[in-house]
Amino acid sequence: MVGYSTLMPELYVFILAAFVGYMVITRVPPLLHTPLMSATNAISAISVVGAILVAGSANSLVTKILGTIAVAAAMSNVVGGFILTDRMLKMFKKEKR
Amino acid sequence: MLQTYFVDVSYLVASVLFVLCLKFLNSPETARKGVLLGEIGMALAIIGTLINHEIITYEWIIIGLFIGSIIGIAIAVWTPMTHMPQRTALSHAFGALAVTLVGIAEFYKHGADLGTIKTAAIGFECLLGALTFTGSMQAFFKLQEWMRGAPITFKGQNALNMAILAGMIGLLGYIIYDPTASWAFYLMVALGFAFGVLLVLPIGAADMPVVISLLNSYAGLAGSATGFVLSNNVLIIAGALDGASGVILSIIMCKAMNRSMANVLFGAFGSSTAGAAAPKVTMPSPAAASAAQAAPTGPVIKKLTPEQAGGLFKNRSKSVIVVPGYGMAAAQAQHAVRDLGDQLKTLGISVKYAIHPVAGRMPGHMNVLLAEANVPYTDLFDMEDINEEFEHTDVALVIGANDVTNPAARNNEQSPIYGMPILNVDKARTVIVCKRSMSPGFAGIDNELYLMPQTYMLFGDAKGSIGKLVDSIKSGNVEDVPVEAPAAAAVTGGGPAVKQLSAEQACELFSKKAKRVIIVPGYGMAAAQAQHAVRDLGDLLKSMGVKVKYAIHPVAGRMPGHMNVLLAEANVPYTDLFDMEDINDEFGEADVALVVGANDVTNPAAKTNPQSPIYGMPILDVELAKTVIVCKRSMKPGFAGIDNDLYLMPQTYMYFGDAKTSIGKLVDAMKAAK
Numbered sequence: 001m002v003g004y005s006t007l008m009p010e011l012y013v014f015i016l017a018a019f020v021g022y023m024v025i026t027r028v029p030p031l032l033h034t035p036l037m038s039a040t041n042a043i044s045a046i047s048v049v050g051a052i053l054v055a056g057s058a059n060s061l062v063t064k065i066l067g068t069i070a071v072a073a074a075m076s077n078v079v080g081g082f083i084l085t086d087r088m089l090k091m092f093k094k095e096k097r
Numbered sequence: 098m099l100q101t102y103f104v105d106v107s108y109l110v111a112s113v114l115f116v117l118c119l120k121f122l123n124s125p126e127t128a129r130k131g132v133l134l135g136e137i138g139m140a141l142a143i144i145g146t147l148i149n150h151e152i153i154t155y156e157w158i159i160i161g162l163f164i165g166s167i168i169g170i171a172i173a174v175w176t177p178m179t180h181m182p183q184r185t186a187l188s189h190a191f192g193a194l195a196v197t198l199v200g201i202a203e204f205y206k207h208g209a210d211l212g213t214i215k216t217a218a219i220g221f222e223c224l225l226g227a228l229t230f231t232g233s234m235q236a237f238f239k240l241q242e243w244m245r246g247a248p249i250t251f252k253g254q255n256a257l258n259m260a261i262l263a264g265m266i267g268l269l270g271y272i273i274y275d276p277t278a279s280w281a282f283y284l285m286v287a288l289g290f291a292f293g294v295l296l297v298l299p300i301g302a303a304d305m306p307v308v309i310s311l312l313n314s315y316a317g318l319a320g321s322a323t324g325f326v327l328s329n330n331v332l333i334i335a336g337a338l339d340g341a342s343g344v345i346l347s348i349i350m351c352k353a354m355n356r357s358m359a360n361v362l363f364g365a366f367g368s369s370t371a372g373a374a375a376p377k378v379t380m381p382s383p384a385a386a387s388a389a390q391a392a393p394t395g396p397v398i399k400k401l402t403p404e405q406a407g408g409l410f411k412n413r414s415k416s417v418i419v420v421p422g423y424g425m426a427a428a429q430a431q432h433a434v435r436d437l438g439d440q441l442k443t444l445g446i447s448v449k450y451a452i453h454p455v456a457g458r459m460p461g462h463m464n465v466l467l468a469e470a471n472v473p474y475t476d477l478f479d480m481e482d483i484n485e486e487f488e489h490t491d492v493a494l495v496i497g498a499n500d501v502t503n504p505a506a507r508n509n510e511q512s513p514i515y516g517m518p519i520l521n522v523d524k525a526r527t528v529i530v531c532k533r534s535m536s537p538g539f540a541g542i543d544n545e546l547y548l549m550p551q552t553y554m555l556f557g558d559a560k561g562s563i564g565k566l567v568d569s570i571k572s573g574n575v576e577d578v579p580v581e582a583p584a585a586a587a588v589t590g591g592g593p594a595v596k597q598l599s600a601e602q603a604c605e606l607f608s609k610k611a612k613r614v615i616i617v618p619g620y621g622m623a624a625a626q627a628q629h630a631v632r633d634l635g636d637l638l639k640s641m642g643v644k645v646k647y648a649i650h651p652v653a654g655r656m657p658g659h660m661n662v663l664l665a666e667a668n669v670p671y672t673d674l675f676d677m678e679d680i681n682d683e684f685g686e687a688d689v690a691l692v693v694g695a696n697d698v699t700n701p702a703a704k705t706n707p708q709s710p711i712y713g714m715p716i717l718d719v720e721l722a723k724t725v726i727v728c729k730r731s732m733k734p735g736f737a738g739i740d741n742d743l744y745l746m747p748q749t750y751m752y753f754g755d756a757k758t759s760i761g762k763l764v765d766a767m768k769a770a771k
Contacts, residue, residue, distance in 0.1 A: 006328050007214050014321055017334040020116055021341030027123040030349070030651060030676045033658030034181055036122055036342060037313060041188045043115045043135055044320045044339035047196050048165075049146045050327050054202045055161055056152035063202040068161040070202070074195035075165025076172065077188050078139055083173035084184070086132045091178075091665035092125040094672050 035088045042081025048074035100148060107145030108331040114138030115335055119342075125671050142331055178666040179623045182655035183240040185309055189316045190233035196319045197226030201286065203326055209277040215326055216276040220269045220285065222322035227289030228296060229315040235297040236308055240655055246302030254299060261292050300361070305655045306350045307361045314343025346657050353651035353677075353715060398535065401553040403562055404576040406529055407569035409553070412577070413527070414491035416447045418483065420520055421463045424497015424532060430559035431470040434496060436567045438472060444570075450476050451483045451493075451520050453501040484521045493525035495546075497532060497559050503544045528552040531562050534685030536718060553578070557686070595732065598750045600759070603726055604766035606750070607689060610724060613644045615680065615687045617717055618660045619653050621694015621729060627756035631693055632667040633764045641771075647673055648680045648690075648717050650698040681718045690722035692743075694729060694756050700741045710739060725749040728759050 028036045051074050055067025114134045121131025152158070176184045200223040204211070211219065238244045268285035272278055300308050321336025323329075351358055401409070410417065419438065425431060438448045450472065452463050464477055487493060495502055502522040505512035522528055523546050530547060534556065546552055555562050569575050598606070607614070616635065622628060635645045647669065653660045661674055675683075684690060692699055699719040702709040719725055725748055732751070734740050743749055752759055 007325075010325055010328065010330070010333055013330050014325075014333050014337050017112075017337035018341050021119070021338040022345065024116060024119045024123075025338075025342045025345050028119070029123070030649070030658060031661050031671055031674060032122055032125060032128060033346060033349075034185075034656060034662045035128065035658070036119075037185055037309075037346065037657065038181075038188075039118060039122060039132060039135060040313070040317070040339040040342040041185065041192065042139070043118065043335045044317050045192055045195070046111070046115075046139065046142055046332055046335040047192065047199065047320045047323050049142055050199045050323050050329065050332060051161070051195050052143070052146050052158050053149065053151060053327065054199050054206075055157045056154055059153075060206070063206050064157050066198045066202040066205075068157045070195040070198040071158060071161025072165035072168065073191040073198070075162050076168035077192050077195075078143075079166045079169025080172040080184075081169075081188060082132060082136050082139070083170065084176065086129060087173065088178070088181075088662055088665070089125070089128045089132060091662070091668070092128070092671040093665070093668065094125075094670050 031092070032089075035085050038081055038085040038088065042078055042085060045074045045077035045081060048078055100150060104145045104149055107141040108329070111138035111142040111145075112331050112334045114141075115331075115338060119338060177626075178662050179626055179628075180241075181662055182305060182309060182659060183237055185656055186233045186237040186240055186312070189309070189312045190230050190237060192316045193226045193229035193233060193312075193319055196316070196323050197223050197230060197286070199323055200226060200326065204279070204282055208279060211276055213273055213276070217269075217273045218322050218325035220272055220282070222319050222326055223282075223286045224265055224269060224289045225315050225319035225322065227286050228293035229312050229319060231290045231293030232297045232308075233293075233312050233316075235294055236300075236305060236312065239297070239302055240305060248301040249298045254295070258292070258295050261288055261295065264288055265292060302655065304361050306652050306657055306659075307347055307356075307358070309656045310343050310346035310350055311358070312343070314340045314347060317341070317343055350652055350657060356714075398547065399553045401529065401555045401578065402576070403555065403565035404569045404574060405578050406553070406555050406566050407575035408577045409527060409529065410441060410446070410492060410566075411444065411570055411575050414446055416490045417441055417449070417492045417494060418487060418490050418522075418525065419448065419450045420493060420495045420498050420502060420522055421450065421452070421467065422496065422498025422501065424499075424559050425463070426466055427497065428559035428561075430496065430563055431466040431472075433560050433563040433567065435467070435470040435472050437494075437563055437570075438476070440567055440570050448476065449478055449483060449486070451478055451480065451487075451522075453480050453498065453520050480518065480520055487521040488524040490525045492527045492529060493522045495522055495528065495530045495532070496563065499532070499544055502546055504549075505545050509545075522546060523549060523551075526551060529555055531555045531557070531559055533558060533682040534721060536682050536685065536721070595744060596750045598726065598752045600752075600762040600766045603750070603752050603763050604770055606724060606726065607638065607643075607763075607767060608641075608770060611638065611643050611688045613646075613683075613687045614638055614689045614691060615646050615648050615684060615719075615722065617648045617650075617653075617690060617692045617695050617699060617719055618664065619650075619693065619695025619698065620655060621696075621756050623654055623659065623663055623694075625694065625756035625758075627693060627760055628663040628667040628669075630757050630760040630764065632664070632669050634691075634760055634767075635669060635673070637764055637767055645673065646675055646680060646683070648677065648684075648719075649674055650677050650695065650717050653695055653698055677715060677717055684718040684721040687722040689724045689726060690719045692719060692725065692727045692729070693760065696729070696734070696741055697739070699743050700739070701746075702739065702742045706742070719743060720746055720748075723748060726752050728752045728754070728756055730755060 048071060051067055051070035054063055055071050115138050118131040118135030121127040172184060200219050204219050239246050265285055265288045268281045271281045317336045317339025321333050321340060324332030324336055425434060441448050450467060467477060468474060502520050504523045506515060506517040506519045509515060528551055530552060547554060622631060638645050647664060649660045664674060665671055697711055699717050700711060701720045703711045703714040703716045706712060720743055727744060727749060744751060
């Protein structure tokens with residue numbers, strides 16, 4: 001079966017990452033749930049990597065256009081997500097006195 | 098070869114940095130460092146990809162990166178904090194769009210050569226991506242108020258959705274069986290786009306926190322599927338992290354609304370009938386609520402002052418057992434408790450400590466705390482060793498322990514904690530309970546102990562109360578317990594009436610009565626952009642020596658953490674923002690609770706009226722405050738479409754108007770009065 005040799009290791013990676021995610025994220029206080037969403041959103045915009053490969057290695061115009069739109073959409077999340085998360089976190093301050 | 102190594106290592110490091118990024122988000126102190134690590138990881142992965150030898154041309158990539166960066170920067174810089182839910186929905190849509198297009202391009206390019214497993218992964222990727230894209234776009238439109246926020250339902254909606262869902266799954270199965278059937282693939286993607294629209298149509302604006310979280314997890318899972326398609330582990334990991342986060346947040350939001358996921362997603366189908374019936378059901382509820390309020394006058398709660406408690410110890414006891422619980426830990430009262438023990442011992446009274454196995458937050462928690470405060474461990478007794486002694490004890494002093502002392506565990510088979518081993522505190526001749534309020538503990542049930550004839554309540558923060566108690570014993574300034582204990586706060590006021598306030602009257606209430614104020618923000622604050630006015634009010638009150646705290650319900654606003662961000666934006670220190678569980682006990686001590694544009698999350702019907710559609714939803718215990726001021730545009734009900742019993746309670750005053758203007762006027766009036 002084509003692709004089976006990589007499927008199992010990939011499933012391991014997926015399951016373990018989901019567990020790590022569960023462990024780490026349950027410890028994020030409700031105070032920071034909005035920045036959390038924004039940050040995970042920026043992180044999952046790593047799909048920009050896949051989009052770059054499609055846009056750059058394609059030989060047909062259709063895939064190039066699809067890839068380029070995908071790069072733009074994902075990149076807006078990368079840039080917007082990280083900047084916005086930081087902008088929010090900067091606002092969380094302790095009592096001055 | 099070297100190039101390949103660099104690409105692989107950059108992905109590996111990026112994966113680690115992403116996990117660390119989320120780990121550092123567990124505290125506001127370290128969170129920004131986490132974001133920096135995430136940014137480094139992302140930059141590494143992108144650079145690694147750009148030098149990949151598979152890439153032939155760069156023009157298109159650069160155009161995409163450029164346009165995306167411009168959009169991203171524009172969104173990041175110009176999104177007001179009130180618009181975070183919209184921008185979050187939009188970013189889920191963008192992420193899902195990217196994933197879907199990558200999937201379609203891969204299928205277009207490789208088509209039938211992909212093999213069963215990759216085809217299945219592409220199918221999942223495009224299906225989830227497509228429905229997340231249109232679903233999120235619709236959530237965005239609803240939140241942005243470019244379309245009606247109300248649920249949109251039509252006849253046969255459920256059947257249509259089920260048919261489309263079945264169609265999508267069938268087509269997915271078909272392309273896995275026959276990967277050359279490209280018509281099936283494209284039809285499936287089209288159905289996915291349609292399904293996303295249909296999924297969010299019946300969901301109202303108030304349920305958006307759940308939907309946004311759910312779409313977040315879909316976007317993550319779609320990203321993970323892309324990783325399977327491209328055999329790229331960093332995509333799998335990042336997608337799994339995002340997916341896990343979305344799932345956890347959806348569950349938290351559902352719990353906070355006391356609803357199941359199915360009820361949120363498909364509940365609107367029943368709501369047209371429930372909505373019509375709701376007013377009829379709730380009409381008599383104000384009367385029911387006031388009746389419920391009057392009820393506690395039956396078995397009387399007997400309050401003690403610290404001086405009276407001092408009298409009890411000094412004049413009436415020879416033996417004392419102290420029962421510490423999490424309340425002692427939370428108030429850091431262990432040193433005060435040790436002082437009390439020392440004082441009592443100098444009076445010749447025997448003092449022992451009874452430790453329940455699950456007192457506190459971890460095994461042995463109480464022992465460690467008391468040891469820290471220099472209580473000799475020979476005075477600490479396990480439950481089995483001390484339970485016999487309660488009946489020969491003059492005074493049992495319970496400090497912040499609740500369920501572990503509830504006699505219902507022994508004698509009430511209906512009780513959820515029935516059968517749990519408890520400390521036999523109720524057998525002591527006199528019981529003093531030191532606790533913030535009457536609110537139930539984690540099991541959410543009332544403690545019968547508090548209403549027993551031998552029990553006295555010493556309300557307040559454990560550290561403060563025990564401190565005062567020690568002072569009164571030391572100085573000899575003790576009082577006897579009055580034979581007729583003062584009744585619980587008398588219920589005043591006639592029939593339920595709406596009492597309106599002007600800005601000046603509200604100002605007077607704050608200036609005269611308030612020592613402790615809790616502010617409860619809701620969506621109304623966000624809609625009116627009133628967070629800065631609220632902060633001004635908070636600052637002004639603080640400058641007058643008032644303690645100000647903010648109580649944040651998990652589903653206040655339109656997405657998880659919405660209120661926190663708005664208040665942080667207005668420079669409210671995050672140390673003043675409290676989650677529902679952390680602050681609910683404090684409403685009983687608050688002089689004024691100011692509700693700014695929150696509605697259903699403060700409705701006591703959720704606790705008292707089993708007929709109410711929101712019955713069982715956890716709410717902020719605003720009604721326990723001595724005075725409640727509700728700042729709201731009108732009496733009209735919130736999203737659940739039901740009247741709020743709170744507004745008719747004797748202690749509640751309505752301060753009508755737009756949140757921003759009203760709070761602004763109040764601040765002006767208070768400044769003028771100063």
